[in-house]
Amino acid sequence: MGDHFRVPDSCFADRVGDLIDLSMNERAALARFEERPRELRRGAILLRENDPQSELFILQRGMAMSYVLLDDGSRQILRFLYAGDMLAVSALVYRDSPETVVALTDCTVCPFDRAAMTALVTDHPRLSAIIMVMNQMEKVALTDRLAALGRTSAKARIAALLIEMRNRMRLRDQALGNSFTLGLTQEEIGDATGLTAVHVNRMLRQLEEDGLIRREAGRVTLLNEVQLAQAANYIDRFDGLDLRWLPPAR
Amino acid sequence: MGDHFRVPDSCFADRVGDLIDLSMNERAALARFEERPRELRRGAILLRENDPQSELFILQRGMAMSYVLLDDGSRQILRFLYAGDMLAVSALVYRDSPETVVALTDCTVCPFDRAAMTALVTDHPRLSAIIMVMNQMEKVALTDRLAALGRTSAKARIAALLIEMRNRMRLRDQALGNSFTLGLTQEEIGDATGLTAVHVNRMLRQLEEDGLIRREAGRVTLLNEVQLAQAANYIDRFDGLDLRWLPPAR
DNA sequence: CGGTAAATTGACCTGGGTCAATAAATGTGG
DNA sequence: CCACATTTATTGACCCAGGTCAATTTACCG
Structure with missing residues (x-):
């Protein structure tokens, strides 16, 4: 171009x-x-x-x-x-x-x-x-989230949210590594995942105890992405795109 | 035309x-x-x-x-x-x-x-x-359903599903009244609402005891639509459409 | 009419909610 | 930079909506 x-x-x-x-x-x-x-x-x-x-x-x-x-x-x-x-x-x-x-x-x-x-x-x-x-x-x-709310555990939903947010932030900032600032309160995390703030807190602690994440002052580090994705039932939808049907540019 | x-x-x-x-x-x-x-x-x-x-x-x-x-x-x-x-x-x-x-x-x-x-x-x-x-x-x-799964009770989700199905069936069959055949097993209702089949059964019975619905042989009758819609947190989205931005027909 | 899928119901359990009390973080005006 | 006010995070004790398991009963189907 x-x-x-x-x-x-x-x-x-x-x-x-x-x-x-x-x-x-x-x-x-x-x-x-x-x-x-x-x-x-x-x-x-x-x-x-x-x-x-x-x-x-x-x-x-x-x-x-x-x-x-x-x-x-x-x-x-x-x-x-x-x-x-x-x-x-x-x-x-x-x-x-x-x-x-x-x-x-x-x-x-x-x-x-x-x-x-x-x-x-x-x-x-x-x-x-x-x-x-x-x-x-x-x-x-949205249907991925629907399935998460309908059929996965609290821990899985939190894990999914963490991965999802990191991935979306990384789309606009290639340099972003495994460590990032969520910028959400635990109440907001709960309102997104259908949980209470209290239980979000417990699940974050558990994920930390499991060695899957680390937390310090609003900053989250994904320590073991593979296991985290597994715990989250995470599906990467940026794979297998097929847009060949699009008409030519004008 | x-x-x-x-x-x-x-x-x-x-x-x-x-x-x-x-x-x-x-x-x-x-x-x-x-x-x-x-x-x-x-x-x-x-x-x-x-x-x-x-x-x-x-x-x-x-x-x-x-x-x-x-x-x-x-x-x-x-x-x-x-x-x-x-x-x-x-x-x-x-x-x-x-x-x-x-x-x-x-x-x-x-x-x-x-x-x-x-x-x-x-x-x-x-x-x-x-x-x-x-x-x-x-x-x-989809976002309405997301909110239902994340934030409403089992009874509300079942009530919402009943209303939703009746309304969608009525779109194609104007004559349809308050009584209709769901055509779903209780397990399917559960898989749609994030519940177990057993609990779906209990909630249907409760809705019946509350006098909101009647059931006979796979057929459901909505006895009190107003209260049912209220129990369901139901929002009618076929209201307030505004499509004036559409280009002219070709 | 037999056989399978679906519905019902009871007994019991657990994941996640509720309530309440602290502690830590984040502002805000001075 | 400080003192105070307001969110936000954390933790414990306890509860309940909805799940699990298992046994019948009922409906459907060839």
């Missing part, structure tokens, strides 16, 4: 670029999603469950999460969101947001409206196909 | 037609997915987890389910599939299937290959947009 013209940076395009080689034209089209960066403080709520939503967002920097609250006040965290993720995609379907989205660290997000998606779908068949692909990957990730 | 020419029947088009009005041209394009019907006996496996997959399918008649098996032999049912559903969509991404798909009743399925999707995406922006929309709706349904 030549770079004779300056093509604007795009976090989302970088993410798509992990899957396919983008034409300059395509890259420019994706960059249009990220023309209006906005800063968010840690803890800021981008979108509240049941509130009307009119825009989608690209998360350009930082980490966020989405969750729902149940009648009894308990919370289920649905997804952790990293740079390059598209947020509030449900705005393509629902008037009101089915989930709350909140910044876990200071973030940069870029809002864009539904019409931008209309244009993309019309002008760029390959990009609309790749968005389908990414949606499908997210769906598989 | 005029009907001067005979447009082939299409189960999938009917489903899409619940969301938008299709042009004749679009309807014909969707019908191309259903040119090769194939019969499946009850219990037949359409696709096995980890086996290579090269085609997608439209389920034209009958009911199916998808599931994964964990290392310890336990099973998590991911989704129940009804007429008009697209199966094995993960073939757009993965060489090997991440899940097993099996017929729960005698079924008719229509295989089509990935190239058909390439053509659709290229020629019909509005249809590719609507497929994105349907994918998104399925994602929201």
Whole structure:
């Protein structure tokens, strides 16, 4: 891919670029999603469950999460969101947001409206196909979590979360080794895995006693990834991709 | 929509037609997915987890389910599939299937290959947009189930499954009232809700004692839908759709 | 009508929840 | 840099929703 013209940076395009080689034209089209960066403080709520939503967002920097609250006040965290993720995609379907989205660290997000998606779908068949692909990957990730909540032990779920987070962080930071800062409270870990904070604490201690991880001041080190993955029932879904059906670039 | 020419029947088009009005041209394009019907006996496996997959399918008649098996032999049912559903969509991404798909009743399925999707995406922006929309709706349904498994009681999960199944059956059969045949064993209900068959039995009995349902020979009657929905933490997602961003038909 | 799969029920057990008390970490304003 | 306030983490004691095991009973099927 030549770079004779300056093509604007795009976090989302970088993410798509992990899957396919983008034409300059395509890259420019994706960059249009990220023309209006906005800063968010840690803890800021981008979108509240049941509130009307009119825009989608690209998360350009930082980490966020989405969750729902149940009648009894308990919370289920649905997804952790990293740079390059598209947020509030449900705005393509629902008037009101089915989930709350909140910044876990200071973030940069870029809002864009539904019409931008209309244009993309019309002008760029390959990009609309790749968005389908990414949606499908997210769906598989969700079914993996569904199976974890339905059928695996507390220890396995915690182990799976640790591996998953490390792997997703490493996607954007190749240098990341076995040691990283989770950036989650134990309550948040519990709300993501369907456990209580107290039991999360016990399981982390057990994983440490088993020699699978080490912990120091919010930092986690995966000491034995093979055994940890085994304890977690972990499946690496970044394997065996087959995208040959995609139409040619425009 | 005029009907001067005979447009082939299409189960999938009917489903899409619940969301938008299709042009004749679009309807014909969707019908191309259903040119090769194939019969499946009850219990037949359409696709096995980890086996290579090269085609997608439209389920034209009958009911199916998808599931994964964990290392310890336990099973998590991911989704129940009804007429008009697209199966094995993960073939757009993965060489090997991440899940097993099996017929729960005698079924008719229509295989089509990935190239058909390439053509659709290229020629019909509005249809590719609507497929994105349907994918998104399925994602929201999955997150609803995730929250149910992570944060609700056994009784609530069973109640939610009963309501959900009745509603999905009623989509294809307007006449369906409060009484219907589930067509699932208690073990299957358990594998869908993350419970054991024994406990499913106890919860069904309790729901019956509470006066919320009646059971006779595989048939279930919802006696008090309001209270049942309340017990289930049920959210109706067929409300508040907003699809105005879709491009014009071709 | 026999044989197998599915449903039911009781007795008992355990993984994970609840409650409560400390300790440690992280802010925050001065 | 410090003193205080607020989260967050940790641990123990105890409990219960849902699991396990096993024995019947009932329904379905060729």
